[in-house]
Amino acid sequence: FHVWLMKRSDVEQGRDTHINLLGQECTDFVVTGASYDPIRKYLILAGYHYTSGGSGYPAIYIIDVSDPTNPRIVKHLQHTQSGYAYTFAYYSNKHDKMLIGVRIGDMWRLYYGSLNDVLNANNIDDLPYIDGYRNIYPVDADRVIIENEATGDKAILNLSTMEVTPITIDHPKVLRLRTKLAAYYKDADGYWHVKFYDLDLNELGDVNTNLTGGEALLLAVDDKAMIIVDNSWAIVDETGVIASGSLSAKCLRGDRTSDGIIYCTDGAGVGVIRKLVADAYYKIVKTEPTKIQIQDQNGNPVANKTVYVAEVTGSTRPIRTHQKTVTPVSY
Numbered sequence: 001f002h003v004w005l006m007k008r009s010d011v012e013q014g015r016d017t018h019i020n021l022l023g024q025e026c027t028d029f030v031v032t033g034a035s036y037d038p039i040r041k042y043l044i045l046a047g048y049h050y051t052s053g054g055s056g057y058p059a060i061y062i063i064d065v066s067d068p069t070n071p072r073i074v075k076h077l078q079h080t081q082s083g084y085a086y087t088f089a090y091y092s093n094k095h096d097k098m099l100i101g102v103r104i105g106d107m108w109r110l111y112y113g114s115l116n117d118v119l120n121a122n123n124i125d126d127l128p129y130i131d132g133y134r135n136i137y138p139v140d141a142d143r144v145i146i147e148n149e150a151t152g153d154k155a156i157l158n159l160s161t162m163e164v165t166p167i168t169i170d171h172p173k174v175l176r177l178r179t180k181l182a183a184y185y186k187d188a189d190g191y192w193h194v195k196f197y198d199l200d201l202n203e204l205g206d207v208n209t210n211l212t213g214g215e216a217l218l219l220a221v222d223d224k225a226m227i228i229v230d231n232s233w234a235i236v237d238e239t240g241v242i243a244s245g246s247l248s249a250k251c252l253r254g255d256r257t258s259d260g261i262i263y264c265t266d267g268a269g270v271g272v273i274r275k276l277v278a279d280a281y282y283k284i285v286k287t288e289p290t291k292i293q294i295q296d297q298n299g300n301p302v303a304n305k306t307v308y309v310a311e312v313t314g315s316t317r318p319i320r321t322h323q324k325t326v327t328p329v330s331y
Helices: 008-012 115-120
Strands: 029-037 042-052 055-064 072-078 088-092 097-104 107-113 129-131 135-138 143-147 154-158 164-167 174-176 181-186 191-197 203-212 216-221 224-229 232-237 240-246 253-256 262-265 274-276 282-288 291-296 307-314 318-326
Touching: 029 055, 029 088, 042 088, 055 097, 055 115, 072 115, 088 135, 097 115, 097 135, 107 115, 135 174, 174 216, 181 216, 181 224, 191 224, 203 224, 203 232, 203 240, 216 253
Parallel strands: none
Antiparallel strands: 029 042, 042 055, 055 072, 088 097, 097 107, 107 129, 135 143, 143 154, 154 164, 174 181, 181 191, 191 203, 216 224, 224 232, 232 240, 253 262, 262 274, 282 291, 307 318
16 A cells, blocks of 8 residues: 655646655555644644555654655554554644544544644554444534444534533534535435535535435535536535536545645546546635735636635545634735
């Protein structure tokens, strides 16, 4: 398995120039999720050391990418028992809490500790844990949804107090939008739905996208959600489908960058990365230390568009906090 750090410009020009994040070209480590500490510039990779089938030893790597040309492994932490594939990790810089979710047989556990706790541990299972949960979905800077897929049990974890409050929300594979949450699921007839919630987890709407297919990718577009199923897509909010269309190829694994570009693969494992660009979009460019400019896709200045400025932290999906609205003028 290959774990690479690549420049966007190289990807877009079809070059596979890369840096091996784990120090060698081919490893036994499968990445199943990632988190990032923008203060220390630590990239946290969660996954497992492959043994056979979909199993291996749950593990994380903490990598210093402050110099992306020379990444440095700060910590490698592994569980002492082999488990079932996917491992989740999430780091809250605000609360200095690292969460590591693993499944060992029928045991679902969410290990946690401060960054120093993790750096000083010998194994993942040296850390304290919360029983019964593994999956992690950020809600905001203070809360995450945690889940046991096998039982359907879900809860809110307060990162300040580490208090666990069970909830009954369905389909908790949650994506944080600007001011609300979106989740997706497939109904009994094979149609994909997007369900919207406010930040107090009150349901706002359940939208049938009328898309069918094996897997789906959900992306944030301001306070709307874009769902891609195989090579079809729809943009929805809690009131219904706003737009829909098709792509020339499948787009099953990927995410949307801070400037709105989507990079994805078809999930086939052959290393093909595709770039999706909207037909029309605006971007924000800092022209001087205290001045910004809104430009169209051709780089022409556009005046008086409302944009949302946010600090982006992350797990497998970014969460946006400290929102404020600004209306810049074009310089």
